[in-house]
Every structure is written in C-alpha cells, then in structure tokens.
Amino acid sequence: MTSTHRPLPIAIIGGGFSGLMAAEQLLRALPVDRPVLLCEGSRPFGLGLAYATPNPDHLLNLRASQMSADPERPEDFADWLACTPLDAAERQGIRETEAGTFAARGLYGRYLAERWDRVAAGAGDRLIPLRAAICDVEPVPEGFRLHGAGAPPRLVAGLVLAMGNLPGPALAPGRHRLDPWHPEAFGTLDPARDVLVIGTGLTMMDSVAALRREGFAGRIVAVSRRGLLPKPHAAVPAGRRPDFTPEIRGSARKLVAAIRRAITTAREAGDDWRGVIDALRPITDALWAGLPRAEQARILRHVRPYWDVHRHRTAPPAAEAIAAEIRSGGLVVRAGRILAIAEAPDGAVVTLRPRGTDGRERIAVQGILDATGFSRLAETDDPLIRNLLARGLVRPGPFGLGIAASPGGRVAGASHDAPIWAFGPMLRGVVWECIAVPDIRDAARPLARAVADQLGDRLAA
Numbered sequence: 186m187t188s189t190h191r192p193l194p195i196a197i198i199g200g201g202f203s204g205l206m207a208a209e210q211l212l213r214a215l216p217v218d219r220p221v222l223l224c225e226g227s228r229p230f231g232l233g234l235a236y237a238t239p240n241p242d243h244l245l246n247l248r249a250s251q252m253s254a255d256p257e258r259p260e261d262f263a264d265w266l267a268c269t270p271l272d273a274a275e276r277q278g279i280r281e282t283e284a285g286t287f288a289a290r291g292l293y294g295r296y297l298a299e300r301w302d303r304v305a306a307g308a309g310d311r312l313i314p315l316r317a318a319i320c321d322v323e324p325v326p327e328g329f330r331l332h333g334a335g336a337p338p339r340l341v342a343g344l345v346l347a348m349g350n351l352p353g354p355a356l357a358p359g360r361h362r363l364d365p366w367h368p369e370a371f372g373t374l375d376p377a378r379d380v381l382v383i384g385t386g387l388t389m390m391d392s393v394a395a396l397r398r399e400g401f402a403g404r405i406v407a408v409s410r411r412g413l414l415p416k417p418h419a420a421v422p423a424g425r426r427p428d429f430t431p432e433i434r435g436s437a438r439k440l441v442a443a444i445r446r447a448i449t450t451a452r453e454a455g456d457d458w459r460g461v462i463d464a465l466r467p468i469t470d471a472l473w474a475g476l477p478r479a480e481q482a483r484i485l486r487h488v489r490p491y492w493d494v495h496r497h498r499t500a501p502p503a504a505e506a507i508a509a510e511i512r513s514g515g516l517v518v519r520a521g522r523i524l525a526i527a528e529a530p531d532g533a534v535v536t537l538r539p540r541g542t543d544g545r546e547r548i549a550v551q552g553i554l555d556a557t558g559f560s561r562l563a564e565t566d567d568p569l570i571r572n573l574l575a576r577g578l579v580r581p582g583p584f585g586l587g588i589a590a591s592p593g594g595r596v597a598g599a600s601h602d603a604p605i606w607a608f609g610p611m612l613r614g615v616v617w618e619c620i621a622v623p624d625i626r627d628a629a630r631p632l633a634r635a636v637a638d639q640l641g642d643r644l645a646a
C-alpha cells in the first residue's frame with residue numbers, strides 16, 4: 186500500500202553513457218523514496234551508440250586513463266583494465282602505444298555494463314529500467330505522461346533527455362544507403378566498385394574499420410568540405426595555457442590568432458601543438474560562452490572543423506590504419522561539396538564540387554555511408570524530438586544545435602516551468618564541451634543537484 190504514496194519517478198530518456206551517469210547521480214541526490222526511471226529503446230543499458238560495437242578495431246579516442254566513469258576515481262577504467270580477467274580476444278583490444286593505452290570501445294562497453302549491474306543492484310527498486318523507445322511526452326498536472334512503443338503509458342514528475350547525438354536525415358533514404366551501425370551488410374559489397382563515406386572525421390574512421398572487418402576489399406572514397414582527418418594522440422605533457430585579454434576573448438579572429446601564436450611559441454621551444462590545445466580545455470566552455478553570438482557563428486563556420494580534428498584526436502593505431510589505407514589507395518580522401526546524389530539501378534551517382542574549384546565531378550558508387558555524425562534539432566526525424574518540438578516543450582539550441590537550455594541543462598521550451606533537462610551531447614550549442622566521457626561524467630552531479638533542487642527534494646549535501 187505504501188507504494189501508492191511513493192513520489193513519481195524522474196525519467197531519464199536514453200540509457201547510454203549519459204543516461205547511466207545521470208541515473209547514478211540522481212539516485213544519490215534525490216531522497217530515497219524518489220525513483221528513477223531509465224528508458225532505453227534498443228541497446229543494453231549503459232552502453233549507448235558508442236560502446237556497443239564488437240569490432241576490436243573501433244578504439245576509444247581517449248586514453249584509458251581519461252575514460253573513468255567514476256567521478257571520484259580518475260583511474261577507475263585503467264584499474265579495471267589492469268585487474269579484470271580478460272580472454273585472449275579482449276586482450277587484443279588493448280593497444281599499448283607511446284601516447285598511452287587505448288582500449289577497444291567494446292571493452293569499455295563491458296566495463297560500463299558491469300557498472301550498470303552494480304548501480305542497478307545497489308539501487309534496488311528505486312531504479313526502474315524501462316525497455317522502450319519513448320515516442321511522446323504529454324504534459325499533465327503531475328508532470329508528464331510518457332508514451333513508448335510496447336510499454337504502457339507512465340506518469341513521471343520530470344524528464345532528463347539523454348538521447349545522445351541525434352540521428353538525422355542527412356542522406357535521403359535509398360537502396361544505396363549503408364548504415365554504419367549495422368555493418369553486417371558490408372560483407373556482400375562488390376570489391377570492384379567504390380563505396381562513398383560522407384564525412385572524414387572519427388565516424389568515417391569507424392566506417393572504414395567496419396567495412397574492412399566485414400571483408401569489403403574495394404576502394405572507399407571519403408568526402409568532406411575540407412577533407413580534414415583527425416590528428417593522432419602523442420605523448421605530450423600539457424602545455425602552458427595562453428593568457429587571453431578581454432579584447433581577445435571577444436573576437437573569434439583574435440582568439441584564433443592568439444592560439445596560433447601560442448602554438449608557434451610552443452614549437453619554437455621544441456614543444457608540441459597538442460600541449461597548447463589540451464591546456465585550453467579547462468577554459469573552452471568559458472571562452473565559448475563569452476563570445477558574442479556573431480563571433481560564435483564565425484567559430485562554427487570557419488574554425489570548428491579545424492578545432493575538432495586537433496581537439497578530438499584519435500588513437501594512434503586507428504590513425505595508422507587510415508594512413509596505411511591512404512598509402513595503398515584503398516581510401517581516397519576528397520575535399521569538396523556534394524551537390525547531388527542520384528539514385529542509379531546499382532547504386533548512386535554522386536556529383537561533387539572539389540574544394541577550391543567550380544568544376545563538377547561525378548562518382549559512381551555502390552553504396553553510401555553517412556558519417557557526418559549528428560544533425561540539427563529541427564532536421565532530425567527522431568519521433569520523440571519531433572513531438573517535443575510540436576508540443577513546444579523544447580526548441581532548437583543556439584545555431585540549431587541540440588536543445589535550447591541553460592548551461593546547467595534546464596530546457597528552455599515554450600512552457601518555462603516544465604521540469605525538463607537536457608544532458609550530454611544534447612546540450613551542444615549551449616555548452617562547448619559536453620560530448621566526451623570526462624565532460625558527461627563530471628556534469629552529471631550538478632545536473633542531479635539541479636533536478637533535486639527544482640523538485641524541492643534535494644538531500645543535504
């Protein structure tokens with residue numbers, strides 16, 4: 186009978202890394218009678234898109250020493266790797282390099298799955314895992330009613346949206362479309378005909394590894410506007426952070442010039458550019474937030490592609506695999522703009538305008554992978570996002586990226602009092618650093634405190 190008086194749960198929608206981190210911290214921050222409902226549509230709890238891959242060539246793009254899921258134990262994952270009995274295949278997923286230890290993402294998935302098991306066991310019936318893809322959220326006086334495929338409607342007091350990078354219709358559906366997250370089909374591709382990958386970043390590298398692992402031996406053409414490839418990590422100590430005057434902090438151009446100067450100075454002293462980029466990490470959020478809107482737009486348009494390949498670096502073995510592909514001609518990286526994709530009986534014909542030219546080139550391919558990574562909120566065909574937008578519960582974040590929210594994640598929809606928060610990559614546009622494991626892990630505690638404060642049931646710290 187007591188259960189009828191139990192407060193309504195807080196729902197987290199999305200049971201990937203962000204969902205797991207949010208659940209852990211909400212269980213701590215909320216009173217013991219407030220349950221947490223974690224909704225996951227398709228994957229094992231805690232893993233999400235990034236860490237459910239079984240491909241041992243899909244490596245973490247941060248060192249093991251940076252990938253702790255425990256905010257209080259920075260070496261938690263490195264210790265886990267050292268102490269956990271692993272079979273021979275799993276051991277192959279650990280790559281020791283001069284730049285540090287890099288592990289296969291599937292191995293990290295096992296680490297998270299074990300963490301999820303512990304969290305779930307410790308929480309007992311306070312943590313309610315719901316296996317359902319939530320497709321709509323209806324505001325009701327008590328909070329929200331969740332509607333999900335295959336699950337009865339659930340009443341909840343508040344919502345944390347932790348759905349990761351939004352899938353988007355960057356590529357119109359067609360017979361030629363290949364799904365990087367479902368590589369099983371790659372084995373049947375014709376080695377005599379090209380495959381196109383749109384994007385040249387980390388997801389492109391994953392796509393190439395998946396095509397090769399599934400046995401595709403043909404040529405891969407990867408295209409992005411600038412044709413930039415992620416840089417590899419190296420063994421570099423953190424450098425000195427440059428000082429930025431208020432004048433520099435107010436201008437995209439001056440900021441970039443100051444960073445370039447710092448890199449030149451570091452090089453002249455025999456140091457690596459990576460030290461400068463890494464030293465900026467503690468202030469990148471503040472630098473971004475301090476720029477006027479027009480300057481932020483300049484950064485996104487002109488600087489971000491360069492920033493991303495320097496900041497979001499790759500494991501050296503993954504970079505070496507790509508370099509070997511390029512040397513052998515197995516991978517051709519092109520800079521240019523895709524003007525059109527025309528369906529052909531046996532694939533597609535892609536019209537490309539190579540960067541810096543007015544020319545047009547046609548490339549016949551048997552299949553296309555979209556490795557552009559994420560979409561803008563208004564472009565996504567995700568049913569839940571479409572319904573949240575239609576109900577006015579969320580609106581696109583700055584520059585259409587992610588969800589409009591306060592830096593702490595409180596969603597700024599049409600109904601200002603709605604207890605909805607966005608978390609993790611959904612905050613891109615508002616928060617500069619919200620995508621990688623350390624950022625998500627460290628943001629979970631403030632998020633949980635904010636949720637508890639708002640609902641009036643914060644525990645004494």
Ligand SMILES: Cc1cc2nc3c(=O)[nH]c(=O)nc-3n(C[C@H](O)[C@H](O)[C@H](O)COP(=O)(O)OP(=O)(O)OC[C@H]3O[C@@H](n4cnc5c(N)ncnc54)[C@H](O)[C@@H]3O)c2cc1C
Binds near residue numbers: 246317569610
């Ligand atoms: C391929 C890839 C590799 C990466 N590698 C690294 C790395 O090495 N190091 C690093 O620090 N970061 C890495 N990242 C960054 C990554 O964004 C974060 O590390 C983290 O995994 C993000 O987790 P998430 O839970 O926010 O998103 P996701 O992993 O995308 O998880 C979101 C989950 O929500 C579920 N979901 C979505 N909509 C609904 C719905 N309506 N109802 C129910 N469930 C729903 C999805 O099924 C999914 O499981 C990588 C990202 C990608 C895509």
